[in-house]
Amino acid sequence: MRERPSSPSSTARQTTLSVDIVVLTPRAKRLAVLVAKAPDTHSRERWILPWDAPRGEESLADAAARVARAALGTAPAALEQIAAFGDNRRHPGDAELSVGFFALMPNGDYLPSGSESTWFDAEELPAVFPRQRAIIDAAFDAVRARLDQSPLAFRLLPPTFTLSELQAVYEILLGRRLHKASFRRALQAAYLVEPTDEWRSEGRGRPAQLFRYAPRKRRDRRRGVRFDLVSG
Amino acid sequence: MRERPSSPSSTARQTTLSVDIVVLTPRAKRLAVLVAKAPDTHSRERWILPWDAPRGEESLADAAARVARAALGTAPAALEQIAAFGDNRRHPGDAELSVGFFALMPNGDYLPSGSESTWFDAEELPAVFPRQRAIIDAAFDAVRARLDQSPLAFRLLPPTFTLSELQAVYEILLGRRLHKASFRRALQAAYLVEPTDEWRSEGRGRPAQLFRYAPRKRRDRRRGVRFDLVSG
DNA sequence: TCAATAGTGTCTGTTAGACATTATGGA
DNA sequence: TCCATAATGTCTAACAGACACTATTGA
Numbered sequence: 001m002r003e004r005p006s007s008p009s010s011t012a013r014q015t016t017l018s019v020d021i022v023v024l025t026p027r028a029k030r031l032a033v034l035v036a037k038a039p040d041t042h043s044r045e046r047w048i049l050p051w052d053a054p055r056g057e058e059s060l061a062d063a064a065a066r067v068a069r070a071a072l073g074t075a076p077a078a079l080e081q082i083a084a085f086g087d088n089r090r091h092p093g094d095a096e097l098s099v100g101f102f103a104l105m106p107n108g109d110y111l112p113s114g115s116e117s118t119w120f121d122a123e124e125l126p127a128v129f130p131r132q133r134a135i136i137d138a139a140f141d142a143v144r145a146r147l148d149q150s151p152l153a154f155r156l157l158p159p160t161f162t163l164s165e166l167q168a169v170y171e172i173l174l175g176r177r178l179h180k181a182s183f184r185r186a187l188q189a190a191y192l193v194e195p196t197d198e199w200r201s202e203g204r205g206r207p208a209q210l211f212r213y214a215p216r217k218r219r220d221r222r223r224g225v226r227f228d229l230v231s232g
Numbered sequence: 233m234r235e236r237p238s239s240p241s242s243t244a245r246q247t248t249l250s251v252d253i254v255v256l257t258p259r260a261k262r263l264a265v266l267v268a269k270a271p272d273t274h275s276r277e278r279w280i281l282p283w284d285a286p287r288g289e290e291s292l293a294d295a296a297a298r299v300a301r302a303a304l305g306t307a308p309a310a311l312e313q314i315a316a317f318g319d320n321r322r323h324p325g326d327a328e329l330s331v332g333f334f335a336l337m338p339n340g341d342y343l344p345s346g347s348e349s350t351w352f353d354a355e356e357l358p359a360v361f362p363r364q365r366a367i368i369d370a371a372f373d374a375v376r377a378r379l380d381q382s383p384l385a386f387r388l389l390p391p392t393f394t395l396s397e398l399q400a401v402y403e404i405l406l407g408r409r410l411h412k413a414s415f416r417r418a419l420q421a422a423y424l425v426e427p428t429d430e431w432r433s434e435g436r437g438r439p440a441q442l443f444r445y446a447p448r449k450r451r452d453r454r455r456g457v458r459f460d461l462v463s464g
Numbered sequence: 465t466c467a468a469t470a471g472t473g474t475c476t477g478t479t480a481g482a483c484a485t486t487a488t489g490g491a
Numbered sequence: 492t493c494c495a496t497a498a499t500g501t502c503t504a505a506c507a508g509a510c511a512c513t514a515t516t517g518a
Contacts, residue, residue: 015249015286017329023406054247060318084316084331086292097249097292097329099316145377164470179508181472189506205469206515410507411481413499418480437496438488 009018015121018095019063020051020132022082022139023071025105026128026156026172032119033136035128036106037093047126049090049135050117064101073112076103077155077200082135082142089130100135103144122175140175142159147173151192154213160196163207243428249295250327251295252283252364253312254371255303257337257351258388258404265368265381266303266337267360279397281367282349292447296333305344308335309387314374316365317332332367334375337387354407372407383424386445392428394440395419423448 023034038046050071054063060081068076081102091098111117120126123137146152150158153169187193194214201207239255257267259298266426282303286295292313300308314332323330352358357368370390379386385401399415426446 015247015329017247017249054318059320060316063318081315083313084292086331087287088289088291097331099318099329127475139237161490181509184471184508185506201516202264203469204467204517206471206472394497413482414480414495416498421479433489436490436494437497438498440497 005181016094016096018051018053018091018093018098018100019060020049020085020098020135021064021068021071021079021093021101021103022049022136023068023103024122024143024173025107027121028170029120029168029172031122031140031172031175033122033125034069034117035126036115036117036119039150040167042068046092047120047128049128050133051091051093051095051098051132053093053095060099064103065122066101068101068103071112071115071117072103072105073115075103078102078104078152080142080146081148082138085131085134085138086206089134091131092129095114095131098131100138102139103195104143104156106151107159134184140148143173144175151213151215157213160198160210160212162200163211164208166193166211237392243330248282248285248326248328250285250323250325250330251292251333252281252317252323252330252367253296253300253303253311253333253335254281254368255300255308255335256354256371256405257339257374259351259353261400261404263354263372263404263407265350265354265357266349267358268303268347268349277359278324279352279360281360281364282328283323283325283330283364285325285327290329296331296335300333301438303344303347303349304335304337305347306413308337310334312374312378314370317363317367317370319363319366320367324359324361327363330363332370334371335365336375336384336388338390352410375405377408382446383445388444392430392442392444395425395443396431396440398425398443405410 018200033047037048038048042050050067052063052067053068053141054060055066058066061079064079064081065075068079080104084099086097103224111119122140126132126134143152143158148169153173154164156173157165163184164189165207167178167180170183171178192213192215193211196210196212198210200210208219250272257266265281267279267281270280282299284295284302286292286296286301288297293311296311296313296378297307300311311333314334316329316331318329331415354372357365360368375384379402385398386407388405389397389402395416398419399410402415403410423444424445424447428442428444430442431439432442
């Protein structure tokens with residue numbers, strides 16, 4: 001066997017691998033996470049994230065899509081990798097290595113039928129395995145970090161939407177309130193949306209104009225689209 | 233075997249795994265990457281990133297540290313995970329899954345003795361395996377994305393340094409020029425450095441005051457420390 | 465009419481970025 | 492002395508954030 005400092009061994013080792021999905025959805029002005037009750041093999045109650053091992057030649061992304069689809073009954077609106085988690089924390093399948101993904105679903109009132117899965121408010125999560133707990137925490141960070149560089153928010157909305165709906169999605173994903181006037185100014189400056197000639201009236205109040213996602217030229221996105229905080 | 237939508241199989245599958253390191257260093261005002269010549273098993277010349285499989289109970293981070301140390305002869309100044317790469321692109325060890333890390337080294341003139349490794353300018357990289365090419369590209373993105381939230385730049389400098397040196401490191405890591413006055417203002421506003429009472433004279437010009445990294449209160453880092461571009 | 469929401473105009477303090485100037489050493 | 496680099500002051504346009512106001516519907 002040859003000796004090279006840059007590659008001390010010439011073959012990759014066998015490892016048990018899992019793909020774990022943090023499905024997030026806006027629900028009652030908060031973020032909710034999809035978890036299922038773990039089979040009662042151990043004494044205390046545990047909940048688990050959807051997960052599985054990749055099959056055959058399946059890529060990580062394909063495996064993640066399959067697991068998300070199985071858990072939801074439908075394809076999620078967005079699916080992105082978070083990171084690999086290879087510490088020694090416990091995992092429900094005792095995987096040595098877990099690759100975490102986050103998925104976004106538009107409507108948190110929806111639940112796959114006949115499933116033991118439930119939505120939990122992000123602030124009131126039940127006990128999960130430590131490895132999956134770390135993946136959940138990383139999922140929130142990843143969503144927030146990518147939100148202003150990637151059109152994640154628009155995937156949670158129908159093709160046309162009001163600016164108030166869009167702002168609400170941003171607020172839920174970021175976990176904080178935004179300033180209305182500045183939010184709209186930033187949207188305008190970023191050329192992300194264009195108005196339609198439709199308006200929608202909901203309950204009381206002035207009807208809102210509908211917009212659609214229509215990113216123009218990539219613009220000099222030196223610093224992405226940053227939205228301003230509200231005072232309170 | 234039980235049927236749960238959230239976890240269709242109960243055991244994680246065996247997979248071949250590698251940990252691949254993108255070692256970056258400032259060199260001649262540019263970023264350089266450490267690569268080694270691949271053993272000539274195939275016809276055309278290939279270069280490879282340092283990599284290896286984790287051993288035994290070793291965590292991903294531990295394996296990455298070991299590989300980086302083996303390639304450099306010393307520990308790097310920083311080491312962070314990028315992501316997992318599980319597509320079907322080719323890898324030098326034919327790993328099904330590779331976890332990429334980036335490492336930072338202060339001095340790019342340094343080379344481990346007796347090694348076939350070489351620094352390549354980031355803009356003029358030789359042919360590497362497609363999987364590792366993707367890891368390199370992701371490494372640049374990761375460094376730039378984390379630079380304003382994490383004190384990566386300070387790890388490339390000795391305990392005391394001039395502000396011009398610090399700015400040069402930022403410029404190399406970001407791959408673009410920064411505006412001097414705004415850079416210093418941003419530093420001041422972020423309470424990241426404090427002056428020492430030492431000065432250093434190098435060649436002509438006024439001597440520069442030495443500073444040290446001394447982050448104060450975490451401050452309301454709503455938007456991290458952002459540095460401004462230079463006009464040109 | 466009132467309540468509620470949509471959308472806009474304006475003001476102010478802050479700051480990014482440019483520019484100019486002073487400071488201080490070496491050649 | 493001239494040159495090169497450090498360090499700082501000032502100016503301006505842009506913008507964040509606050510506030511107030513108008514617009515438009517349903518109750």
